[in-house]
Amino acid sequence: MNAPADMGVVVVGAGDMGARHAMHWQAAGARVVAVIDRDLERAAACATPLGAEHGADLAPYLTDPDVHVVSVCTPTFLHALFTVPALQAGKHVLCEKPAALTLEDARAMRAAAETSGRELRIGFMRRFDPAYEPLMSFAKRIGRPVLAQVTITAGVRPKRLMHDAMANGGPIIDMCCHIFTQWREMFGTQPETVSARGYTFSDGKPEVAKIAQRALDSALITLEYGDGSVGQIQVSWGLPSGIDPVERHSYVGPDGLVIVDWPRRVTLRDAGGITRWASSGVDPWREEIAAFHRELTEGAERRVATIEDGIEALITSLAALRSVRERRPVSLDEVTTAPGGSRESVERA
Ligand SMILES: NC(=O)c1ccc[n+]([C@@H]2O[C@H](COP(=O)([O-])OP(=O)(O)OC[C@H]3O[C@@H](n4cnc5c(N)ncnc54)[C@H](O)[C@@H]3O)[C@@H](O)[C@H]2O)c1
Incomplete structure (x- = not known):
């Protein structure tokens, strides 16, 4: 079933990429529900202008039915740590590139996507x-x-x-x-x-x-x-x-x-x-996020890179x-x- 156009998004990692993701999700028509970062000041600086909540813990948002997508923008070694539970909780995930540091992590991400039936995309925004x-x-x-x-x-x-x-x-x-x-x-x-x-x-x-x-x-x-x-x-x-x-x-x-x-x-x-x-x-990030938004809300043809692309x-x-x-x-x-x-x-x- 398609997600609603104003679907809820949580961004994890409020650095350069997280700030871009949050801004572009909002521009695409989604609602940024929260920005998560272990540095609460960074999280707040990213979340507050968008009217979003901020915090240091993703877990409470994974049980929120109004959150449809998690955008993972942490350092690479943490990608699987946030992506796997988000998928297991039934959320779609856009994870920044590269997929992971190890094949073990990248394969765990793929397995979680397959088991949950949710979409997992990797941010090869150069496309x-x-x-x-x-x-x-x-x-x-x-x-x-x-x-x-x-x-x-x-x-x-x-x-x-x-x-x-x-x-x-x-x-x-x-x-x-x-x-x-x-x-x-x-x-x-x-x-x-x-x-x-x-x-x-x-x-x-x-x-x-x-x-x-x-x-x-x-x-x-x-x-x-x-x-x-x-x-x-x-x-x-x-x-x-x-x-x-x-x-x-x-x-x-x-x-x-x-x-x-x-x-x-x-x-x-x-x-x-x-x-x-x-x-x-x-701006390729803006286009990428708008394309993923269309995939999820309108069933548009897939253009955003897959976890298989990330693994390769x-x-x-x-x-x-x-x-x-x-x-x-x-x-x-x-x-x-x-x-x-x-x-x-x-x-x-
Ligand atoms: N698409 C591209 O071309 C492109 C460009 C730059 C970075 N990236 C990728 O994006 C990812 C993030 O890079 P960045 O440049 O935004 O990094 P950054 O250092 O600017 O931001 C990372 C954020 O993650 C937060 N963080 C670290 N550990 C955390 C934890 N345990 N829980 C919550 N938050 C945590 C940090 O506090 C920081 O705010 C990396 O995987 C990087 O490779 C992609």
């Missing part, structure tokens, strides 16, 4: 970024195989959790999941093998000195696909702080070339000449981390059949 559609359609025009390269660099991230192997997992999990899920769609399949080298360029930088289990912050990751396509990601969050983030992609195929200055510009060069696309400035991206990240650790190419089967996908798999190599 709603205006650059996404031109990128995917230009990429179809360059033939196969494709030689893909992505460079993502930034200074040491201001949030400690982004460098913590036990919190958000570092960029191989936290950032590269966006590219892994995009390439899953672009190539129509998961890679056969993943090879990676990993580094901590942040060594000696005071901002991260107190993190007990610092994640790899830099890597070169090579993905090989069955049709001969190869993708390479050069990623670093370990440059001196203050250096502006850069994200550039290039895709070379027998029939052309696509160059991306994410998320602003996408250019195709092929036999037809040069086709350029430039951003229209849409996580498997690729875990394969890259294992490749760094073992200094050899890793097939995805080796990750999916590993016992439990245990937490040690994300520790610094």
